[in-house]
Amino acid sequence: MSRAPRGxxxxxxxxxxxxxxxxxxxxxxxxxxxxxxxxxxxxxCSPFVEAALVKGxxxxxxxxxxxxxxxxxxxxxxxxxxxxxxxxYGVISECCTNTSCPKMCAGPTLNYTWINQExxxxxLPAPTYIDYVMTWVQNLLEDESVFPTKSGHxxxxxxxxxxxxxxxxxxxxxxxxxxxxxAQILHLRSEPxxxxxxxxxxxxxREYELLEMKDVKGAPGAPVGIGALYDKWxxxxxxxx
Ligand SMILES: [Zn+2]
Numbered sequence: 001m002s003r004a005p006r007g008x009x010x011x012x013x014x015x016x017x018x019x020x021x022x023x024x025x026x027x028x029x030x031x032x033x034x035x036x037x038x039x040x041x042x043x044x045c046s047p048f049v050e051a052a053l054v055k056g057x058x059x060x061x062x063x064x065x066x067x068x069x070x071x072x073x074x075x076x077x078x079x080x081x082x083x084x085x086x087x088x089y090g091v092i093s094e095c096c097t098n099t100s101c102p103k104m105c106a107g108p109t110l111n112y113t114w115i116n117q118e119x120x121x122x123x124l125p126a127p128t129y130i131d132y133v134m135t136w137v138q139n140l141l142e143d144e145s146v147f148p149t150k151s152g153h154x155x156x157x158x159x160x161x162x163x164x165x166x167x168x169x170x171x172x173x174x175x176x177x178x179x180x181x182x183a184q185i186l187h188l189r190s191e192p193x194x195x196x197x198x199x200x201x202x203x204x205x206r207e208y209e210l211l212e213m214k215d216v217k218g219a220p221g222a223p224v225g226i227g228a229l230y231d232k233w234x235x236x237x238x239x240x241x
Contacts, residue, residue, distance in 0.1 A: 041225060043182045043191075049232055051192040057237055058203035070208075071155040074163055075147050077204055082137050082166075084197050085173055089130060092177065092184045101126035106175035110222040126176055133169045140166065167210040174198050179225040202230060203239050 042048055054061075064073050089096075103111040104126045113121040114129055124132070140146045146162060148155060156162075177185065177194075185194050205211030218224035233239045 041179070041182065041228075042186065043178050043195075043226075043229055044232060048182075048186065048191050048195075049229070050236070051195050052199060052238065053192050053196040057240070058199050059207070059240055061200065062204045062207045071159060074208055074210070075155070075159075078163055078166060079141055079147075081170060081197070081201050081204075082134075082141065085170060086134055086138075088185075088190070088194060088197070089134070089173065089177065091188065091190075092181045093127065095181060095184050096127050096130070096176075098125040098127060101176070101180055104129040104172065104176055106172060106179045107218060107223050107225045110218055110224060112172050112176075126180070130173055130176065133173055137166055137169065164210050164212075167205055168212065168215050170201070171205075171211065171215055174201065175224050175226045178229065198226075198229075199233060199238050202233070206240055 062077075064070055102125050103123050104114070105111050111123060112129065114124050114132060116122050140162065144150065144153060145156060146159070178198075182191075185191050202211065202216070216224060216230050217227035230239065234241045
C-alpha cells in the first residue's frame with residue numbers, strides 16, 4: 001500500500017475544517033490583556049474554559065483508525081497540529097514581538113530557554129524562539145528520511161524520539177500563546193477553535209505517550225500556566241483522567 005502525500009489527508013481535527021473562518025480581521029488591534037478580578041488567567045475562567053467546537057471527550061478522535069499504520073497516524077496528526085498551530089500563531093504574531101515578549105514565557109515564573117549550537121542554554125525573545133521551533137519542525141516534516149511519505153520508505157527507528165521532541169516544543173508554543181496572548185485569541189473569538197486544537201493535541205499526546213507530564217505541569221517553583229488548564233479539562237472530562 002502506498003502512502004499518499006501527507007498534505008492530501010486530513011485527520012478528523014474539527015479545528016482543521018473550521019479554522020480558516022476567522023470572524024474578525026487579524027489586523028484588528030487586540031485589547032489589553034485583562035485578567036479575572038482574582039488574578040486567575042482568563043483561559044481558566046468560564047465561559048472560555050468550556051469553549052470548544054466539540055463537546056465531550058476527545059478520546060474517540062485520537063483512536064487509531066482500522067488498517068492505518070500507527071506511525072503514519074502519528075505523522076499525519078503531527079502534520080496537522082503543526083499547521084493549525086502555525087496558522088494561529090501567524091494571526092497573533094504581530095502582537096508577539098521582542099518588546100512584548102522578550103522571553104519565551106509560559107507562566108509567571110517560567111521562561112523557556114533554547115539550547116544553541118554551542119550547547120548553551122540561552123534566553124530568546126518569544127518570536128525568535130517560536131520561529132526556531134516552527135522552522136525546525138517544518139524542515140523535519142519536509143525531510144523524507146524523517147517523515148517518509150513515499151511508498152517503500154519506512155519510518156526511521158529514531159521516529160518515536162523525534163516526535164516526542166517535536167511534541168514538547170509545540171507544547172511550549174501552545175503554552176506561550178495561552179500565557180501571553182489569550183486576550184488576542186478571545187478578541188478574534190477563536191477560543192473554541194484554539195481550545196479544541198489544544199485539547200486534541202493533549203488527548204493525542206496522552207494516547208500515544210508523546211507528552212511528558214512534567215512538560216505539561218512544569219516544576220513546582222515554575223509551573224506552566226496550561227498545567228492548570230489540563231487539570232480543569234480532566235475534571236470536566238474533556239481529556240482523559
Ligand atoms: Zn508572545
